[in-house]
Structure formats: structure tokens, C-alpha cells
Amino acid sequence: MGRKRLQESADGRPTVHTVAARAGVSIASASRVLNGVGGSPETIRKVREAAAEVGYVPNAIARSLQSQRTGLVALAVEDIGNPVYVEMMRAIESVVAASGRQLLVHATGGRIDNETALLRRLAHRYVDGMIVSPIRVTDDHLAALVDSPVPVVVVGQLPADAPVDNVRTDSRTGVGLAVDHLVAAGRRRIGFVNGPLDTVPGAARDAGFRSALARHGIALDERLVEIGDFRYAAGRAAAERLLARAEPDALVCANDLIAVGALHALLAAGRRVPDEVALVGMDDTELAQMTFPQLSSVSLGSAERGRRAAELLLQRIADASLPPRREQVAPSLAVRASSTTTPLFVPAPAEPAPAPRTPEVTA
Amino acid sequence: MGRKRLQESADGRPTVHTVAARAGVSIASASRVLNGVGGSPETIRKVREAAAEVGYVPNAIARSLQSQRTGLVALAVEDIGNPVYVEMMRAIESVVAASGRQLLVHATGGRIDNETALLRRLAHRYVDGMIVSPIRVTDDHLAALVDSPVPVVVVGQLPADAPVDNVRTDSRTGVGLAVDHLVAAGRRRIGFVNGPLDTVPGAARDAGFRSALARHGIALDERLVEIGDFRYAAGRAAAERLLARAEPDALVCANDLIAVGALHALLAAGRRVPDEVALVGMDDTELAQMTFPQLSSVSLGSAERGRRAAELLLQRIADASLPPRREQVAPSLAVRASSTTTPLFVPAPAEPAPAPRTPEVTA
DNA sequence: TGCTCTGCTGTAAACGTTTCCGGGAGTCTG
DNA sequence: CAGACTCCCGGAAACGTTTACAGCAGAGCA
Incomplete structure (x- = not known):
């Protein structure tokens, strides 16, 4: 009985003790062989055999406690349904995997307490480090980031003096690019469908939109600005509200999901895109190429940001x-x-029939 | 020196020893207070103060080693860019969170070795259990599933005698529903855009399509069947190939991403949807409602499957x-x-203009 | 043959936590 | 006032692994 307790784990699975006993060697030798460091040929054979016989699988938790590292890296994002995060995740994944680690993703759902709790819980050593892309940043949150027990890299805007590794983009300027493009194309009644202003990206995009219009000397008509959240349904609803009270000749959207929503609001309202209303999204996700007509979009380099964040994290x-x-x-x-x-957009050559130059969305 | 080594962790962070020493109590008392079980008011005060002063944060790894549980549950899916998994994930998340655990997501990228390696590594006790949705199942893979050290629930088809908790749907029948619907609407030249036949869902859908046509006494024209993978770009390309050589009056697609690809192939080729070609997707993800026209789709209950899988896992x-x-x-x-x-499809009321009862999809 | 050097091996300590157990102080009851 | 009972505390043993250290056998060399 006592021997049994010593040799196998609480739930009856074999431990290194089990293997060592079966192979007739010490646990030190067993561990060495199992890790491929040292051991005489005879010992190696015996341990390998014993391990295979009992179906030994090492307990990663115990190993981590000893080695002080888990080989896991976490990514926390707000909405995993947003393709921008999918792209970011893929970029991070490839860097992280190349370092022999694994990536775990956690969706916070934008609930800030959730995100802070995640930092407080997950980061308590379950992972070697984490990448966070918060859309809201409170003081509390910032404090949790700053004295996180594990390395943290933030993707997104942060107060200038926050002592945290940080990869950002300039979405203000990004919105400006969209506006410049539309103005150059002769559009003047440019509308804007944004996400919540109390989020970091929402506020930045709003500021960018206003300053871009001002730069072109266009007075802002507040009826052309509408707010939802950063997802499809809200984007569509917001665009519908906007169309119900104003006649834009172009719409800038705070991300691609909103833009797709706006596109469908436009089509449902019988507006032709881009003839009557031009449309520009943001994030330049794969979704932008999945619409018809395909969506112009401001790239904020999400894959690039992900890649850089992963590299910063590994270095730290x-x-x-x-x-x-x-x-x-x-x-x-x-x-x-x-x-x-x-x-x-050039339709793929399909039929001998003369491919129409203008897309048929509203044909 | 020796005392220091005893009181703080290798990297200089405070441990329960640090707190105990500072509070002038034993580590047992400190641990009890920190866990909110027992302790006199005075002890509680001292320990709380000491913990706050040194900024103590418990080491979850050590705790897990002792308690034999991590409070983490993993979900492994092939492609996190597929909205069907997003929906499944959301459903799982809510069940898992309600049990006080956290969900971690891992994308396997469909590389089967990756998935097996994940089981072999992650499941070595980093998580209390995991949900896997494999699209290919080899014997090796199955073996890894069966003797996983932690509970595993599989979402998807599995050999009948595999002793593994399993939540499945019947995608064969699902494809049949789509075909029935199209046949009832008078369509006869029904095409099919599928994913790889060496995947479990691909094979099931193929079988479903063939048997459904047979059931309706429609001879299968192989030129109307095309294969890509389960993503947008391949779906679009496959649909283009199909359209280049045949004239379907309807298309069934193996999932919604493929269907969106097919939709754009159709629009680009100048086919009107649904007038000339009807289109049915599969999985009924939110993407289906984000297209224009909105996509008919066979629901395979992904959210429901996710919910059930999570419940099975928690029970196990x-x-x-x-x-x-x-x-x-x-x-x-x-x-x-x-x-x-x-x-x-009814356009949302937008303008005072009399909302047409017949939608404008093809107007 | 005696010495050093090399290469394995086993013992035991560590990683940071929780928890069993025994002891001591205080309170209540008879 | 004695005894039983409750409550709190500290020592120490776990959890399963890696690894520093020391011992030991054998090989090579003088």
C-alpha cells in the first residue's frame, strides 16, 4: 500500500517513480533517460521499456513548477469573431510555434473585468507570457498590466508613459487615408459609422475622421455620423439609421465588419455601390475581399502588428x-x-460571355 | 541568504513563505487566510496586510500540482477563421465560464500531427479537459484520443465503437435537406461544391449529396461536382471551375465559407442569384446572414453541439x-x-418610401 | 600496481502550494 | 473546578518533476 502510494499518482496514473521502480533504477536515472540526457545504453533500454509498458506520460504541471516555464503563450482579444483578430492570431501563432511554444487564445468579450481577471488568473504562471489587445483601458487595467507577474505585450494604444511593451498603429492617420481617397474621388458628403467612443479605437477613429474633414475644409454634418459597436449587426443598424436621415455619397466604417453591415444596409435601401455611395472599411481583413463588390479598406497591419508583438514578447x-x-x-x-x-475588380474569366466591367450587384 | 532563498521564489517574487514571515505566522496559516478558510481576525489582518505589502500573487502552477486541477479547459479546432467554430466556441465558453473555469482555444491548422502533438503536450495536465473537433481521424489520432490523460470530448464523427465522449450531427441528412428543398423548388441541375473527400465532413457530405439525388431519381452529372477546401478562396475557385464547364441551376456548398465564395463566383460570372442559380450553404453561421442576398443554409447546430460537448466534458x-x-x-x-x-429577405425599413413587400435582391 | 580521470548512478533537495495532524489555549457545561 | 469541546496554530508531508552533489566502478596512464 505504502509503496503503491509512492509509485503512482493520486488518480492511478504512472509517475516517474513507477517507471523507475519497474526499470529497477532510481528516479533520477529514469528522469534523465526520459529527458534524453545521459544514461548508459542498458539503463536507457530498461527505462524506455518500462515507460512504454506502463504508458508513462510526464506531468507538465510538475515539470513547470520545477523549470519555471510552461512553454505556453496566451493571446487575449475581445472578439474572436472579428477577422482582424484571426489574422493577428495567425501571425502570432507562426512566430510562437517557431520558438517551440504553443499559443492559447482567450476571448474576453470586451468585458474589462474579464480581461483584468484573466491577467490576474492566467498570468499567475500558467503561461510564460501573454499578448493582450484591449479595446478599453482603465487605470485598474493598466495597473494590472504593469505589474503582471509574466511578460505582457499590448497591441493597441496605451498611455505614452506606460512601461509596457507596446505595438501600435495610427488609426487616426488611417481614417485620414480613407477620407483623402474619397475626397480625391470627388465625394463630399462623407459619412462615418463608428464603434463606441469610449473605446480606444473608437475614440481614435472619431478624432481622425474629424481632423481629416477639417483638413479638407469640409464642414462636418453630424447627421452623417453614427455609432454602433464593432460588429456586423450593429454596423448595419447604424448605417440604416444614418441612411434614414441623410444622403451620404460615401461612408467610412470603423472596421470591416461594420463596413459589411453598411454595405448591406446600402444594398437593401437600393443604393448602388460604389456609384451612388462609395464605401471604405478598415482593418483590411480577408472579409474585405469576400464581399461583392470587394471592399476598399484601410490596412492597419494587423498581421504585422501580431508578428512584432510576438517577437517583442519572446525577447522579453x-x-x-x-x-x-x-x-x-x-x-x-x-x-x-x-x-x-x-x-x-475584374471578374474572373468564367464564361465566353463578355464579362461585364461593372459588377452586377444592383443589376 | 539562506533565509532569502527560503522566502522568495527564484525570480525574486514573493511566495507564501514571504508573506508568512512578514506577518509572523506559519505558512499554513498564511495559506489558509489567503484561501479564505479559517484564521482568527487578527491573523487574517496581519496576513492580508503582509500580502498586500509585498504584492503577493499565488503561483497557479504550484497550486495545480497540489490540487490536481488547473481550472482550464481547452478547445482545439482546425480553423479559427471559420465562423462555425466561433459559434461553437461561444457556446462552449458560456458553459465553461459558468463552472468557474476558463476556456483556451488552440488552432491546429488541420495538420493532424499538430493536433496529436497538442493532445500529447497540452493534455499532459495543463488543462482539466479538452474538446476537440478533428476533421481528419487517423488510427494514431484515435489512439491518442482514447488514452488521453485528461478527459476529452470529440465534436464530430468518430468510429462507432470508439470509447470517447462524442457529440455529432448528421451532415449526410443535412445535405439531403438542402437537396430536397432545391428539388421542391423545381431545380434539377444541382451542383455541389465540397471540401476534401479525405476529411470526415467532406466524405459525409459527398455521400449525402449522392444519396439525396438518387432518392429523387436524379442522375448525377459529375461535371456538377467540384472540390476545394473548406475556405472562401478555394470555394470560389472551385465554383469558378464548375461554372466554366457546366450550367447548374442550383449549388449546394459544404459550408458557408465555400458558399460565399460560390456566391461571388456566380455574381462575377453574371449569374443572378437566386433567379438563375439558387444557392444553399451549410453550418448556418452568422456569415450566412451577412451576404447579399442572404444565404440559405443547413444548420448543423454548431452552438448546440458546442454546448452539449461542454456539458459532457464537465460531467466527465x-x-x-x-x-x-x-x-x-x-x-x-x-x-x-x-x-x-x-x-x-425583407429590407429593413429605411426611407419613408413605401417599403416594397418584395425585396430588392434581384431588382 | 597505484593514481587520476571519466561516466553513471542514487540520494536528496528543491520548485510553491495545500492540507493532515497533533497540540495548546480558551470556553462552556455539569 | 474538572472535563469536554471548539477554535486556531505550526510542523511536516504531500503533489511529480528536475538537478546538484557525492559516491563508485572502470579505464587509461605512469
């Missing part, structure tokens, strides 16, 4: 004494059919 | 001795504008 894991760093990714505009009267 | 975590269980969720068809000549 390797050397905790690094000073806090900050990197910036410049926005750029991808012009597609939704905002050009001579669309760039 | 609570009682490992339960016999393997198997649950099934019935498919159903959501009919929308993409497959009905008198579309169900």
Missing part, C-alpha cells in the same frame, strides 16, 4: 530586464471596387 | 468513471433569399 521572456519598447506600424489604404467608379 | 471531469456517451444534434434548414425566387 528571454530577458526580463529589457527596457519597455514601443513599435509602430503604419496604416495603408487598399483600394478596391467599393470606392471606385471604374472598379478595380 | 466531475466523474471519470462515466461510460462513454454519444449525443446527436439534428440538422435543419434555414431558408433565405439565396434559394427562393420569392425571397424571404
Whole structure:
């Protein structure tokens, strides 16, 4: 009985003790063989055999306690249904996997307490580090970030003096690119469908929109500005409200999900896109190329930001004494059919029938 | 020196020893107070103060080693960019969160070795259990599932005798629903855009399509069947190939991403949807309602499957001795504008203009 | 043959926590 | 006032692993 307790774990699974006893060696030797370091040929054989016989699988928790590392990295984002995070995640994944670690994703649902709780719980050593992309940042939250027990990298805006590794973009300028493009195309009644103003990206985009209009000397008609959240349904509803009271000749949307919502609001209202209303989204996700007509969109370099964040994180894991760093990714505009009267979209050659140059969305 | 080593962790962070020493109590008392069990008012005060002063945060790894549980549950899916998994994930998340645990998501990218490696690594006790939705199942894989060290629930088809908790749907029948619907609407040249046949869902859908046509006495024209993978781009390309050589009056697609790809292939080729070609997707994700026209789609109850899988998992975590269980969720068809000549799609009331009762999809 | 050096091996300590158990102080009851 | 009972406390043993250290056998060399 006593021997049994010593040799297998509480739930009856074999431990290194079980293997060692069965192989007739000490646990030290067993551990060494299992880790592929040292051991005579004979010992190696015996331990390997014993391990296979009992179906030994190491307990990663115990190993982590000893080695002080788990080999796991976490990514916390607000809405995993937003393709921008999918792209970011893929970029992070490839960097993290290359370092022999695994990536875990956690969706916070935008509930800030959730996110803070995550930091307080998950970061208590379950992971070697984490990447967070918060859309709201409170003082509390910031405090949790600053004295996190594990390295943290933030993707997104942060107060200038926050001593936290940070990869950001300039979405203010990004919105400006969209407005510049539309103004250059002759649009003047430019509307804006945004997410909540109490979020960091929402506020930045709002500021960007206003300053861009001012720069062009266009007076802002408040009826052309509408707010929902950052998802499809709210974007569509917001666009519908906007269309019910104003006649824009262009719409800038705070992200691609909103833009798709706006596109459908426009189509349902019988507006032709881009002829009557031009449309520009933001984030330039794969979704932008999945609409018809395809969506012009401001790229905020989400994959690039993800890649850089992952690299910063790995560096910090390797050397905790690094000073806090900050990197910036410049926005750029991808012009597609939704905002050009001579669309760039070329239908794939399908039938011998003369492919129409103008998309048929509203045919 | 020796005292220091005893009181704080290797990287200099406070441990329960630090707190205990500072409060002048034993580590047992400190631990009890920290866990909110027992302790005199005076002890509680001292420990709380000491903990706050040194900024103590418990090491979850050490706690897990002792308690044999981590409070984490993992979900492994192939492609996190597929909205069907997003819906499943949301459903799982809410069940898991209600039990006080956290959900971690891992994208396997469909690489089967990756998935097996995940089981072998992550499941080595980093999580209390995991939900896996594999699209390919090899013997190796199955073996790893069966003797996983932690409870596993599989979402998807599995060999009948596999002793693993399993939540499945009947996508064969699901495809049948789509075909029935199209046949009833008078369509006869029904095409099919599928994913790879060496995947479990791909094979099931293929079988479902063939048997449904046979049931209706329609001879299958192989030129109307095309295969890509389960994502948008491949779906679009596959649909383009199909359209280049055949003239379907309807298309069934193996999932919604493929369907959106097919929709754009159709629009780009100048086909009117649904007038000339009706379209039915599969999974009934939110994406189906984000297209224009909105997409008819066969629901495979992904949220329901996720919910049930989470419940099975929690039950098994609570009682490992339960016999393997198997649950099934019935498919159903959501009919929308993409497959009905008198579309169900009603534009949201936007302008005072008399809202047309017949939607403008094809106006 | 005697010495050093090399290469394995086993003992035991650590990682940071929870928890069993025994002891001591205080309170209530008879 | 004695005894039983309650409550709180501290020591120490777990949880399963890695690893520093010391011992020991054998090989090579003088």
C-alpha cells in the first residue's frame, strides 16, 4: 500500500517513480533517460521499456513548477469573431510555434473585468507570457498590466508613459487615408459609422475622421455620423439609421465588419455601390475581399502588428530586464471596387460571355 | 541568504513563505487566510496586510500540482477563421465560464500531427479537459484520443465503437435537406461544391449529396461536382471551375465559407442569384446572414453541439468513471433569399418610401 | 600496481502550494 | 473546578518533476 502510494499518482496514473521502480533504477536515472540526457545504453533500454509498458506520460504541471516555464503563450482579444483578430492570431501563432511554444487564445468579450481577471488568473504562471489587445483601458487595467507577474505585450494604444511593451498603429492617420481617397474621388458628403467612443479605437477613429474633414475644409454634418459597436449587426443598424436621415455619397466604417453591415444596409435601401455611395472599411481583413463588390479598406497591419508583438514578447521572456519598447506600424489604404467608379475588380474569366466591367450587384 | 532563498521564489517574487514571515505566522496559516478558510481576525489582518505589502500573487502552477486541477479547459479546432467554430466556441465558453473555469482555444491548422502533438503536450495536465473537433481521424489520432490523460470530448464523427465522449450531427441528412428543398423548388441541375473527400465532413457530405439525388431519381452529372477546401478562396475557385464547364441551376456548398465564395463566383460570372442559380450553404453561421442576398443554409447546430460537448466534458471531469456517451444534434434548414425566387429577405425599413413587400435582391 | 580521470548512478533537495495532524489555549457545561 | 469541546496554530508531508552533489566502478596512464 505504502509503496503503491509512492509509485503512482493520486488518480492511478504512472509517475516517474513507477517507471523507475519497474526499470529497477532510481528516479533520477529514469528522469534523465526520459529527458534524453545521459544514461548508459542498458539503463536507457530498461527505462524506455518500462515507460512504454506502463504508458508513462510526464506531468507538465510538475515539470513547470520545477523549470519555471510552461512553454505556453496566451493571446487575449475581445472578439474572436472579428477577422482582424484571426489574422493577428495567425501571425502570432507562426512566430510562437517557431520558438517551440504553443499559443492559447482567450476571448474576453470586451468585458474589462474579464480581461483584468484573466491577467490576474492566467498570468499567475500558467503561461510564460501573454499578448493582450484591449479595446478599453482603465487605470485598474493598466495597473494590472504593469505589474503582471509574466511578460505582457499590448497591441493597441496605451498611455505614452506606460512601461509596457507596446505595438501600435495610427488609426487616426488611417481614417485620414480613407477620407483623402474619397475626397480625391470627388465625394463630399462623407459619412462615418463608428464603434463606441469610449473605446480606444473608437475614440481614435472619431478624432481622425474629424481632423481629416477639417483638413479638407469640409464642414462636418453630424447627421452623417453614427455609432454602433464593432460588429456586423450593429454596423448595419447604424448605417440604416444614418441612411434614414441623410444622403451620404460615401461612408467610412470603423472596421470591416461594420463596413459589411453598411454595405448591406446600402444594398437593401437600393443604393448602388460604389456609384451612388462609395464605401471604405478598415482593418483590411480577408472579409474585405469576400464581399461583392470587394471592399476598399484601410490596412492597419494587423498581421504585422501580431508578428512584432510576438517577437517583442519572446525577447522579453528571454530577458526580463529589457527596457519597455514601443513599435509602430503604419496604416495603408487598399483600394478596391467599393470606392471606385471604374472598379478595380475584374471578374474572373468564367464564361465566353463578355464579362461585364461593372459588377452586377444592383443589376 | 539562506533565509532569502527560503522566502522568495527564484525570480525574486514573493511566495507564501514571504508573506508568512512578514506577518509572523506559519505558512499554513498564511495559506489558509489567503484561501479564505479559517484564521482568527487578527491573523487574517496581519496576513492580508503582509500580502498586500509585498504584492503577493499565488503561483497557479504550484497550486495545480497540489490540487490536481488547473481550472482550464481547452478547445482545439482546425480553423479559427471559420465562423462555425466561433459559434461553437461561444457556446462552449458560456458553459465553461459558468463552472468557474476558463476556456483556451488552440488552432491546429488541420495538420493532424499538430493536433496529436497538442493532445500529447497540452493534455499532459495543463488543462482539466479538452474538446476537440478533428476533421481528419487517423488510427494514431484515435489512439491518442482514447488514452488521453485528461478527459476529452470529440465534436464530430468518430468510429462507432470508439470509447470517447462524442457529440455529432448528421451532415449526410443535412445535405439531403438542402437537396430536397432545391428539388421542391423545381431545380434539377444541382451542383455541389465540397471540401476534401479525405476529411470526415467532406466524405459525409459527398455521400449525402449522392444519396439525396438518387432518392429523387436524379442522375448525377459529375461535371456538377467540384472540390476545394473548406475556405472562401478555394470555394470560389472551385465554383469558378464548375461554372466554366457546366450550367447548374442550383449549388449546394459544404459550408458557408465555400458558399460565399460560390456566391461571388456566380455574381462575377453574371449569374443572378437566386433567379438563375439558387444557392444553399451549410453550418448556418452568422456569415450566412451577412451576404447579399442572404444565404440559405443547413444548420448543423454548431452552438448546440458546442454546448452539449461542454456539458459532457464537465460531467466527465466531475466523474471519470462515466461510460462513454454519444449525443446527436439534428440538422435543419434555414431558408433565405439565396434559394427562393420569392425571397424571404425583407429590407429593413429605411426611407419613408413605401417599403416594397418584395425585396430588392434581384431588382 | 597505484593514481587520476571519466561516466553513471542514487540520494536528496528543491520548485510553491495545500492540507493532515497533533497540540495548546480558551470556553462552556455539569 | 474538572472535563469536554471548539477554535486556531505550526510542523511536516504531500503533489511529480528536475538537478546538484557525492559516491563508485572502470579505464587509461605512469
